[in-house]
Amino acid sequence: MASTNLNPRVVTLGTAGGPRWWTGDNAGKRAGISTAVVVGDSVYLVDAGTGVGNQLMKAGFTPANLRGIFLTHLHSDHTIDLASLAIFGMFTLPAGKAPISIIGPGDRGALPPASPRAVAAPQPLYPQNPTPGTASMFEHLMQAYATDLNDRVIDALRPSPLDHFAASDIQIPAGTGYHSNENPTPQGFAPFEIYRDELVTVTATLVKHPPIAPAFAFRFDTAQGSVTISGDTAPCQNLIALAKGTDLLLHEAIDFDWVQRAYGSVGTVEAQASMDHHRASHTSPEQAIEIAHQAGARTLALHHLVPGTTPLSVWEAHAGKFSGQYLVPNDLDTISFSRVNSEMAAAR
Numbered sequence: 001m002a003s004t005n006l007n008p009r010v011v012t013l014g015t016a017g018g019p020r021w022w023t024g025d026n027a028g029k030r031a032g033i034s035t036a037v038v039v040g041d042s043v044y045l046v047d048a049g050t051g052v053g054n055q056l057m058k059a060g061f062t063p064a065n066l067r068g069i070f071l072t073h074l075h076s077d078h079t080i081d082l083a084s085l086a087i088f089g090m091f092t093l094p095a096g097k098a099p100i101s102i103i104g105p106g107d108r109g110a111l112p113p114a115s116p117r118a119v120a121a122p123q124p125l126y127p128q129n130p131t132p133g134t135a136s137m138f139e140h141l142m143q144a145y146a147t148d149l150n151d152r153v154i155d156a157l158r159p160s161p162l163d164h165f166a167a168s169d170i171q172i173p174a175g176t177g178y179h180s181n182e183n184p185t186p187q188g189f190a191p192f193e194i195y196r197d198e199l200v201t202v203t204a205t206l207v208k209h210p211p212i213a214p215a216f217a218f219r220f221d222t223a224q225g226s227v228t229i230s231g232d233t234a235p236c237q238n239l240i241a242l243a244k245g246t247d248l249l250l251h252e253a254i255d256f257d258w259v260q261r262a263y264g265s266v267g268t269v270e271a272q273a274s275m276d277h278h279r280a281s282h283t284s285p286e287q288a289i290e291i292a293h294q295a296g297a298r299t300l301a302l303h304h305l306v307p308g309t310t311p312l313s314v315w316e317a318h319a320g321k322f323s324g325q326y327l328v329p330n331d332l333d334t335i336s337f338s339r340v341n342s343e344m345a346a347a348r
Contacts, residue, residue: 016308
């Protein structure tokens with residue numbers, strides 16, 4: 001493996017965050033959050049935001065290239081097209097291909113506490129199963145499409161997505177002090193391995209994205225370079241530990257000026273609660289730069305941009321504050337995280 005240049009890279013399939021279709025100026029330029037980590041011809045997908053299937057095709061890949069799908073957390077903007085990826089994607093998969101792993105957070109185990117701004121505690125949806133994890137979510141998604149799937153399996157003799165995709169929950173190591181409400185982001189949490197094959201080793205850590213828990217960041221290490229993907233998080237020491245010395249850090253970013261413009265003058269309890277959430281759960285470009293500096297990342301790229309319509313110039317205005325390479329990729333951009341390629345370029 002060391003003698004072959006596998007050209008490890010990411011393709012930013014979708015770079016917008018948020019559970020909505022962004023409107024106004026620049027609308028439609030950024031698909032929902034999803035990143036392809038590519039090693040040779042193999043693709044490891046991180047998150048499955050809106051439009052992921054079409055973006056995968058536009059990037060020159062199909063689900064046949066997939067080895068794994070990794071979900072940072074179970075908010076809808078990161079998972080909304082998981083069902084379409086499995087149901088549409090199975091028609092492109094060759095017979096005999098090993099099942100594609102879907103790996104993500106487990107059951108939260110408890111509902112989050114109500115917002116302190118709530119006059120009365122809101123009633124949860126589906127109280128009999130209010131916080132399903134990745135495996136349960138995937139099972140329920142496929143069950144919801146049982147009419148379609150059984151038509152195709154029985155009448156058209158098509159394959160079942162259950163034969164081609166295998167969903168499992170990430171098991172948080174015992175003894176870490178993790179608790180979904182009381183301690184969702186334990187200090188000093190050690191990164192732990194969640195996946196390994198002959199091309200990559202994937203490690204995870206818990207990050208800070210209240211109220212959801214668990215929420216993960218992932219690091220992909222190859223023989224020729226590494227990339228760390230923050231998931232959604234406020235500034236977090238656990239992420240800095242995971243990203244130490246990484247070649248590429250993909251970090252979420254929010255435009256807090258937009259938050260103030262969007263909610264500050266509304267004056268409702270709901271608007272105030274939204275502002276509380278954004279401030280407690282996300283990261284500004286300046287904060288992402290500081291995290292990258294502390295981690296010693298060679299390259300920082302901002303993604304999961306909120307709002308998805310903020311002009312590129314707003315994000316790029318911070319470039320001079322980072323000592324390494326600073327990027328604000330568009331959808332379908334390719335970013336190498338290969339030390340081999342960097343060393344070759346430096347030697348020219």
